[in-house]
Amino acid sequence: MQKNIRLRFRLYLMILPLVIAVVLISGVFASLESRTALTRVAIRHLAFKAELLRDYFYSEWDVITQLNLDNQSGYFDAAKESFRTYAYSLLRNKTELIVVFDFQGNLVMRVGFQEVINGNLAGETVNNVTDLPDGWFTVKLFGESRAGTLFTLEPVRWRVAVTELESTYFSDVWNIQITHTVILLITIVVAIIFLSIFISHITRPMERLTETIIRITATNDLTERVKIEFADEIGTLAHQFNIMLSALQSNYREMEETSRAEKQARLLAIEREETTLYLLARVAEFRDAETGNHLKRIASLSTLFSKLLGQSEEEQKLMWYSAPLHDIGKIGIPDSILLKPGMLTEEESGKMKEHTVLGNKLLSRARSKYLIEGAEIALTHHEKWDGSGYPQGLAGEEIPLSGRIVSIVDVFDALTSIRPYKEKWNHERATDFIIEQRGRHFDPRLVDLFLENISAFRECLHSIESESESEF
DSSP states (O other): OOSSOOHHHHHHHHHHHHHHHHHHHHHHHHHHHHHHHHHHHHHHHHHHHHHHHHHHHHHHHHHHHHTTOTTOHHHHHHHHHHHHHHHHHHOOSTTOEEEEEETTOBEEEEESTTSOTTOOOTTOBOHHHHTOOSEEEEEEETTEEEEEEEEEEGGGTEEEEEEEEHHHHTHHHHHHHHHHHHHHHHHHHHHHHHHHHHHHHHHHHHHHHHHHHHHHHHHOOTTOOOOOOSSSHHHHHHHHHHHHHHHHHHHHHHHHHHHHHHHHHHHHHHHHHHHHHHHHHHHTTTTOTTHHHHHHHHHHHHHHHHHHTTOOHHHHHHHHHHGGGTTGGGGGSOHHHHTOSSOOOHHHHHHHHTHHHHHHHHHHTOOOHHHHHHHHHHHHTTOOTTSOOSSSOOOGGGSOHHHHHHHHHHHHHHHTSOBTTBOOOOHHHHHHHHHHTBTTTBOHHHHHHHHHTHHHHHHHHHHHHHHHHHHO
């Protein structure tokens, strides 16, 4: 079991011991009080007989002394026998016994249903009660545990003990104790049963509420509801919990609808952005009949490079939409230069090189990650590995990876395409040029990657050409 013991068991552990302790204590005190009350009754019973014997003896003895017959043995024996007879008449139980002995402990008489009244008692003593004071006592007498009361008859120097067997004397007390014990056990059982019902009445709704919360947490099913059993505080709690679930379910439904709407809006915005990016890339070369396919080839081949380099899908997507923006700066180049069929003059060539800076200025202030990446590619795709490129003369890894990728792709596509100033090269001749420029114009690592996957690049180009023919 976990450290946080369930509420039901905590209540059992707190209340049951308390109830049992209260019942036990009350039962014990009731039993002791009953024992005390019965003991008082029994004492009064024996004390009453002792008083009757004492009064009877003194009434007889006063008559004898008034007649001055107390020194005559015959009258003394008669008085003794009369005392014995009267004592016998007071007996009610077979276990009662009246014992008379002198101050030395010698037995004078023993009166009981089982005793021989006129038996020979010579030599019998009761030394174990000789030193007892008058009043209530319990002692071993004639091999039996007895209780009784003791008084003294001074005129004849006798001590009289009116006794009863202790087992008989306290039998009612023991019966009451047994009855109390049975009642106590029954009370405890009944208390446990009713307490269990009471605790269950309290804890069952709480347990069901807890189980419902656990299920909702595990399944996220907000359609569940807690069963309300009683119109009490727990029932109110369950009702409020159900209201909260309904509100949460309604809010969750609204959130789902809002999320769907936001997702659709986001997809629409992405679609519009992608369309805008493509149209923006085409603006620079709308006068060139080959521009559409050129943009597709630059996007496809650059993305293939990104994939072969192990970049993430997000990075590949970034390359797909940013690479076609590499020549966006040509929008600021005059047609006389851009569409010139022959070789450009030095001045015209310088003017053409400005398209890298123009493209960067056009895109760099945008917030779109595609446009920002496009600005970087536009500025650096004519840089060379050996530092002889333009416009900044960057070398090696100073050139951003995206610029180095588009540099190879753009040259390869330009060589294998018809331009106003040149004829189309075949793939083998273009590949040889790429190899020749390894470590000079192009990043050696990218050239090696290109050569290792030349079949994939050619297949990519073939796929684009096939699509163009089918569209035509």
